[in-house]
Amino acid sequence: MKNSAWILVLAGWLVAAGCYTTDGGGTPGGHPGRCGKDMGAPAGQSCPMMMGRAMDPQRREVLAEREDREAELALQAKEDEQDFQNEMRKLDLEKKRKEVNAPGPREGCPMQKGHHGRRGPMACALHGVFIAGCLLMHVLLTVWVYRDIRQRNAGSGIWVVITLLSGFLGALLYALVRIGERPPER
Numbered sequence: 001m002k003n004s005a006w007i008l009v010l011a012g013w014l015v016a017a018g019c020y021t022t023d024g025g026g027t028p029g030g031h032p033g034r035c036g037k038d039m040g041a042p043a044g045q046s047c048p049m050m051m052g053r054a055m056d057p058q059r060r061e062v063l064a065e066r067e068d069r070e071a072e073l074a075l076q077a078k079e080d081e082q083d084f085q086n087e088m089r090k091l092d093l094e095k096k097r098k099e100v101n102a103p104g105p106r107e108g109c110p111m112q113k114g115h116h117g118r119r120g121p122m123a124c125a126l127h128g129v130f131i132a133g134c135l136l137m138h139v140l141l142t143v144w145v146y147r148d149i150r151q152r153n154a155g156s157g158i159w160v161v162i163t164l165l166s167g168f169l170g171a172l173l174y175a176l177v178r179i180g181e182r183p184p185e186r
Helices: 002-017 057-101 121-152 158-166 168-180
Strands: none
Touching: 121 158, 121 168, 158 168
16 A cells, blocks of 8 residues: 555656656657756756656757747846846936036026126126116116207106117107207297
8 A cells, every 4th residue: 555655646746747748648748858947847957757768859959949049038138128227327317417517596697696607707797788888878868858858948758758768769769759840939
């Protein structure tokens, strides 16, 4: 009884491991000689039941092709992972460059002390001179319109406000209206 129990256990193990299968005629078959992940021995190791048996050349070729494909897929996966990591590094670098080159919270204001923008301190100085010149022109044209209205004793103070707000355009309109008027009689 003991011997038959061991034989049944051994037969069950062989069938479960896939080392001994029948192809319908009761002969061993269908085993490639190397156990895969779903068979008894660890992947890539020789099956203990197949040691000493010659492997079919066609099956050897199929196994070699399978191993080549698996190695190729593993290599491709590794290359894809490296490509992904490189792309992520590039995106991180680009993000850091944008952060470094981004304007600060005060950089857009030309009135900030020490701000010169991208064109340098000379451009800021010229910008200030231009603004000061425009303001001076507004004031001088307004004074001219005011004096002309007082001198001629004609017109209204609205022209002074228009000239002060619009500058040259207001003074030009005043001059055109003045040309169309008759000179006051004395």
